[in-house]
Amino acid sequence: MDKVVLITGGSQGIGEAIVKNFSSRGWIVYFTYNKSKVKAMKIEEENNNVYSFQADVSDYELAKNIIKTICEKHGKIDCLINNAGITKDKTISFMDQKSWNSVIETNLNGTFNYSKFALKEMCKRKSGVVINISSISGVIGIPGQTNYSASKAGIISLTRTLAKEVGAYGVRVNVISPGFINTEMTENINKEKFLPNITLGRFGETKDITGVIRFLSSDESLYITGQNLIVDGGLSI
Numbered sequence: 001m002d003k004v005v006l007i008t009g010g011s012q013g014i015g016e017a018i019v020k021n022f023s024s025r026g027w028i029v030y031f032t033y034n035k036s037k038v039k040a041m042k043i044e045e046e047n048n049n050v051y052s053f054q055a056d057v058s059d060y061e062l063a064k065n066i067i068k069t070i071c072e073k074h075g076k077i078d079c080l081i082n083n084a085g086i087t088k089d090k091t092i093s094f095m096d097q098k099s100w101n102s103v104i105e106t107n108l109n110g111t112f113n114y115s116k117f118a119l120k121e122m123c124k125r126k127s128g129v130v131i132n133i134s135s136i137s138g139v140i141g142i143p144g145q146t147n148y149s150a151s152k153a154g155i156i157s158l159t160r161t162l163a164k165e166v167g168a169y170g171v172r173v174n175v176i177s178p179g180f181i182n183t184e185m186t187e188n189i190n191k192e193k194f195l196p197n198i199t200l201g202r203f204g205e206t207k208d209i210t211g212v213i214r215f216l217s218s219d220e221s222l223y224i225t226g227q228n229l230i231v232d233g234g235l236s237i
């Protein structure tokens with residue numbers, strides 16, 4: 001039977017690469033986006049069995065409806081990737097409350113919303129995998145990112161707790177913490193500043209993440225749950 005995956009934030013960057021990777025391997029792929037309708041339509045058109053929903057991940061009711069729609073159509077959801085995320089960087093004295101709230105609402109609340117409804121379905125079927133996308137910023141903390149670091153650390157903790165809650169149903173929950181990956185999110189970063197600290201001497205590419213996603217969503221990793229896989233080229237060692 002065809003496998004079904006839902007990826008939040010699939011219209012560009014890491015999410016887009018994940019969408020294309022699952023599609024190329026014959027999965028039925030659903031993804032969400034917030035603003036990038038034109039990009040989302042193009043991805044739908046150019047890839048097999050790919051369907052998108054315009055949905056802000058922080059919208060709880062929309063998350064519920066999207067999971068319901070998928071499960072009514074296919075009777076299941078095999079894999080959820082909580083990928084949608086934003087940054088609004090400022091050191092704390094310059095960070096306004098709006099920037100704090102929007103990053104927490106998108107990154108952390110969004111992960112809660114989709115996990116809640118997808119895990120309910122997965123536990124019912126005693127099968128499924130959730131993979132959350134955190135960040136090295138949530139592990140070591142990066143100055144100027146208190147909102148982002150806190151949201152991403154929250155995702156790591158949420159992952160461990162959820163893994164313990166649903167393990168008895170045979171459902172796995174893991175998290176990936178990327179370092180610097182070349183996408184629109186990092187295009188304005190001063191590379192020269194960070195490169196000396198990256199052991200492998202380069203920023204990562206989206207394919208450095210899709211390989212790990214492929215492994216964690218497959219039966220090759222059936223005995224791995226609650227783990228945080230750091231994919232940062234050795235930045236944090």
Ligand code: NAP
Nearest residue numbers: 009011012013014033034035036056057085135181183185
């Ligand atoms: P990106 O290029 O900025 O793409 C972000 C994606 O998330 C877009 O598809 C965007 O859709 C979607 N998104 C943003 N806000 C959303 C919302 N409220 N509701 C639904 N979708 C939303 O970022 P990226 O670099 O691919 O990052 C993907 C994930 O990896 C994020 O969680 C990020 O924190 C994490 N990460 C990235 C890096 C890195 O170096 N790039 C490192 C560590 C972790 P729209 O364009 O439609 O808004």
